Amino acid sequence: MFRREVRDRQDRDSLRQVLVAHRRTVLVAVLFVAGTGAVGGTWTAVVPTLGSRLSEPGTMFWVVVAVTAFFMVLNVPLGLLADRFGATRFLTATSLVFTVTGSISYLTMSGTFASLVFTYGSGIMYLVCATTVLPKLLTEIFPAEVRALGVGLPNAVTSAVLGGIAPAAAAFAAANNASGWFIAAVMSAVLLSLPAAALARSGAAAPVVPGLSRSPQPERVLARTGD
Numbered sequence: 001m002f003r004r005e006v007r008d009r010q011d012r013d014s015l016r017q018v019l020v021a022h023r024r025t026v027l028v029a030v031l032f033v034a035g036t037g038a039v040g041g042t043w044t045a046v047v048p049t050l051g052s053r054l055s056e057p058g059t060m061f062w063v064v065v066a067v068t069a070f071f072m073v074l075n076v077p078l079g080l081l082a083d084r085f086g087a088t089r090f091l092t093a094t095s096l097v098f099t100v101t102g103s104i105s106y107l108t109m110s111g112t113f114a115s116l117v118f119t120y121g122s123g124i125m126y127l128v129c130a131t132t133v134l135p136k137l138l139t140e141i142f143p144a145e146v147r148a149l150g151v152g153l154p155n156a157v158t159s160a161v162l163g164g165i166a167p168a169a170a171a172f173a174a175a176n177n178a179s180g181w182f183i184a185a186v187m188s189a190v191l192l193s194l195p196a197a198a199l200a201r202s203g204a205a206a207p208v209v210p211g212l213s214r215s216p217q218p219e220r221v222l223a224r225t226g227d
Contacts, residue, residue, distance in 0.1 A: 014146065014149075015149065015153075017145075017146055018146050018149050018150050018153065022142065022143075022146060022150060024199070025141050025142055025150065026150065026153070026154050027199070028141055028196050028199045028200050029138055029141065029142075029150065029151065029154040029155065029158075029196075030154045030158050031192040031193065031195060031196035031199070032091075032134060032137055032138060032192075032193055032196045032200075033134065033138075033154060033155050033158040033159060034158055034162060034189040034190075034192045034193075035095060035126075035130060035189050035190035035191075035192060035193055036126075036127060036130045036131065036134065036159065037158050037159040037160075037161070037162030037163045037166075037189070038162045038163070038166055038185075038186045038189035038190065039098075039102070039123055039126055039127060039130075039186060039189075039190060040127060040159065040162075040163050040166075041162060041163035041164065041165065041166025041167060042106075042123065042166045042167075042170060042186055043120065043123030043124060043126075043127065045166065045167045046166060046167055046170040046171075047106070047109070047119060047120055047123060048060055048064060048120070049167075050109060051063065051109065051111075051116045051119070051120065054109065054110060054111035054116075055111035055112070055113075055116060056111070059111070059113060059116065060116060060120075062113075063113065063116040063117050063120055064120065066117065067117060067120050067121045067124050068124070070121070071121075071124055071125070071128050074128070075128060075132070078128060078129055078132055079132050082129070082132050082133050087133035087136045087137050088133075088137065088197045088200070088201070090129065090132075090133050091129070091130060091133050091134070091137070091193050091197070092193065092194060092197055094126060094129040094130065095126075095130075095190050095191060095193045095194065096191075098122065098123075098125070098126040098187075098190060099187040099190055099191060101122045102122050102123060102126065102183070102186075102187065102190075103183050103184075103187055105118050105119040105122045105123075106119060106179075106183045107179065107180060107183060126190070130193075135151075137200065138150075138151045138155065139151060140200075141200050162189060166186070169182055169185070170182055
């Protein structure tokens, strides 16, 4: 027997519905994604550039190769660990640990292979851990009728803005001897996952704007299409 989900066309992925009726949930999504956007722009662009300047030619290339290969193997065990402890707890613990290790590694980075592996690896570790659980967290906070747009819009915009700003901000901070302030801003974005988790757990319903219908979040109306 085949079944399909039946909803009024006006209820499906309405931009106005997402930004107005579900604005609180969009804010939670932005807070969840802010860390990966800021860290992604910093550790995939800024750190390799700085590492190439500090080290011998070719060293940073092999650092990237080694770290990438390592986390290709570690990805599955990390996913199993996240399932065991819960996505929210896993992301919270990862964020707290990375604010310490990421800050230290970035500010003390040198041209040695070990230092570059520690610095680059700390950021990639956070990105792997975060991207392992973020899809689950984001899909859970949006109701079915706006889930695709609700997840995609804040994720794409936040990652693009913070990831795009990070290299320019890092260059400006380095030129003005303010790298400490830059990395503090990046880690502040990482720690936004903590209030995001609290808001997601609270589960308070966003107000419904008149004229915008809102179907119950967990339920789906199913219609039989044949045997």
